[in-house]
Amino acid sequence: MKLGVRAGLVTGVLLLCVVVVVAVRFGKPEEFAKLLERARPAWLLLALLFQAGTYVCAGAVWQRALAHQNHHRSLLQMVRLGVVKVFMDQALPSAGLSGNVLVARGLGHRGMSHQSAVATVLAGLISFYIANGIAIAAALAILWINGRVSRLVTILATVFAIVIGVFLWGLLWITQDRKRIPRWMSKIKPLERFFAGIGEHPPHVMRDVGFFVEGTVLQLALIALDAATLWAVLQAMGTTVSAAAAFTSFTMASVVAMMSLLPGGLGTFDGTAIAMLRAFHVPLEAAVAGTVLLRGLTFILPLIPGFWLARAEAVK
Secondary structure (H helix, E strand, C coil): CHHHHHHHHHHHHHHHCCCCCHHHHHHHHHHHHHHHCCCCCCHHHHHHHHHHHHHHHHHHHHHHHCCCCCCCCCHHHHHHHHHHHHHHHHHHCCHHHHHHHHHHHHHHHHCCCCCHHHHHHCCCCCCCCHHHHHHHHHHHHHHCCCCCCCCHHHHHHHHHHHHHHHHHHHHHHCCCHHHCHHHHCCCCCHHEEEEEEECCCCCCHHHCCCHHHHHHHHHHHHHHHHHHHHHHHHCCCCCCCCHHHHHHHHHHHHHHHHHCCCCCCCCHHHHHHHHHHCCCCCHHHHHHHHHHHHHHHHHHHHHHHHHHHHHHHHHH
């Protein structure tokens, strides 16, 4: 746990350094000064509210998964676990598995059987990737309509679609029989215990179409709220950008970040977000500043409460 905390803090510092270097190297100091002068706090407050909404959506996914198993827990408890998951996912480069392992443990502390806890986070993970597949399809449609589909974007989208398809197939295949878990994965103790909770007969929620509809909608809402955060911080600096452009920029940056497997998509998210915003004619200084503010709200800010909450969950 201490290693994860250190990794998260170091990653946050490195992220700030990368963004600052980009800003200094390619931006104009006087333009950044003008952006700060035009900053409107009301829009930043709205961005904070959008971010708060992402944790509510994340918690609601698990709450609905539990409800489909006839377990009812308060949304506030699930939101707390959402903050913990964000922190762990940012701290450790594990494609989201580190956060889900700790969430499963947190659900166990709240009275869930290990099998129900594992089924809940796996069902949520499946809905997450389904939602991201839909989001990237929507982003490509927006790029196509605006005549901005390049060969690189097409390749990235195709690779991501293949990765999602393979991942979902592999996850569903493994969950049908824990004996199918690869040997290398079973040697990782936290993952071994995590997947061992699947059991011989996975809970119904793993095949519940009703939940996957609800979960996917909530995951899409989460993605939309993150994109809305980017839109709001740009508006805060007096930069007008369409909601579609903000959504596409955020979605494409998230895709690249997930494929990079770096903690929080270090560097890859930021570079892609800036490049996509520039493709929609957002000034470089505004694109860089908007990305800095977005990362501050989505990456740096959760590290503080996430550290304390994750430590509390780990020692229970």
